[in-house]
Amino acid sequence: MTAPSVRLDFLEHDVSLREPARLRERSDALDWLDTCLALGVSATPDEARLRQRIEALAAELQAVDDALCAQIRQAIQLGDGALALRPWAAAAASGADEDDSSDRYDHLDNLISGVLAIGETTEPLLPLDEGMVFYQPSPARHILHMLARLALGEGDVLIDLGSGLGHVPLLVAIATSARSIGVEWQGAYVAAARQCARELGLARAHFEQGDAREASLSTGTVFYLYTPFGGDLLRAVLDRLQLEARRRPIRVCTLGPCTQSVARESWLRALDASRLDRPAIFHSR
Numbered sequence: 559m560t561a562p563s564v565r566l567d568f569l570e571h572d573v574s575l576r577e578p579a580r581l582r583e584r585s586d587a588l589d590w591l592d593t594c595l596a597l598g599v600s601a602t603p604d605e606a607r608l609r610q611r612i613e614a615l616a617a618e619l620q621a622v623d624d625a626l627c628a629q630i631r632q633a634i635q636l637g638d639g640a641l642a643l644r645p646w647a648a649a650a651a652s653g654a655d656e657d658d659s660s661d662r663y664d665h666l667d668n669l670i671s672g673v674l675a676i677g678e679t680t681e682p683l684l685p686l687d688e689g690m691v692f693y694q695p696s697p698a699r700h701i702l703h704m705l706a707r708l709a710l711g712e713g714d715v716l717i718d719l720g721s722g723l724g725h726v727p728l729l730v731a732i733a734t735s736a737r738s739i740g741v742e743w744q745g746a747y748v749a750a751a752r753q754c755a756r757e758l759g760l761a762r763a764h765f766e767q768g769d770a771r772e773a774s775l776s777t778g779t780v781f782y783l784y785t786p787f788g789g790d791l792l793r794a795v796l797d798r799l800q801l802e803a804r805r806r807p808i809r810v811c812t813l814g815p816c817t818q819s820v821a822r823e824s825w826l827r828a829l830d831a832s833r834l835d836r837p838a839i840f841h842s843r
């Protein structure tokens with residue numbers, strides 16, 4: 559076992575790690591404990607004892623996270639989700655000025671996945687057509703920061719084109735008064751997102767299985783794309799969004815490589831052209 563017992567001693571005695579709000583610190587500690595367990599052996603009695611201590615501390619810290627997620631889930635079911643998520647949304651906004659364009663995941667992703675508790679998908683996945691991008695969730699800090707900047711109201715409908723397991727529409731329904739729609743090619747992901755919305759009582763989040771090229775866009779005021787597709791497929795969807803923008807003002811939010819393509823659309827203007835590396839927000843002209 560290679561775990562430095564000095565750090566383990568320190569973590570075992572650090573009472574603050576048991577405070578629910580110290581999510582980031584707990585997440586760092588759990589990562590370190592996991593690494594120790596992955597690297598370690600327990601051939602000798604001393605090593606076996608050390609391993610037991612690591613496992614016990616990891617279980618204790620995980621239980622704090624689980625209780626925090628259960629408490630937020632309950633708040634959402636009671637209709638108080640926006641309030642329960644507010645400290646975490648504020649944390650995402652305060653870290654947003656750091657030069658962080660990456661799609662790395664952090665403690666907020668652990669929190670959101672614990673809160674949403676989306677089960678394993680069981681149905682087989684469909685083959686992807688040319689240009690379609692496989693599922694990868696938007697990092698939670700980017701979603702929370704984007705929602706703070708969008709300031710969605712009751713009259714808004716956010717449509718996530720290529721919504722995967724539905725994190726974005728679900729968080730819209732939890733944290734704002736807007737409605738949300740996820741359009742997703744994979745029926746298995748749609749079923750999982752719908753079940754999550756049902757369990758959390760999120761009546762303002764809807765999910766449709768289909769191709770973004772054919773989905774109804776007529777109710778959307780804000781469209782989100784986390785690089786769900788590229789090439790001709792992206793072109794076809796952008797042309798459809800341009801038609802929508804002739805009927806009413808819309809906003810388009812993007813994350814990832816598709817931002818560069820969207821930034822070239824002459825019918826859109828970026829809210830902050832100097833920061834297209836985080837979720838970018840474009841307004842129709």
Ligand SMILES: C[S@@+](CC[C@H](N)C(=O)[O-])C[C@H]1O[C@@H](n2cnc3c(N)ncnc32)[C@H](O)[C@@H]1O
Nearest residue numbers: 690693694695696720721722743769770784786
């Ligand atoms: C990168 S993931 C983004 C997931 C989600 N929007 C998020 O931010 O967490 C892209 C998703 O788009 C879906 N997708 C790709 N092409 C699509 C299309 N033509 N119509 C609907 N969904 C599509 C994929 O199945 C995948 O789940």
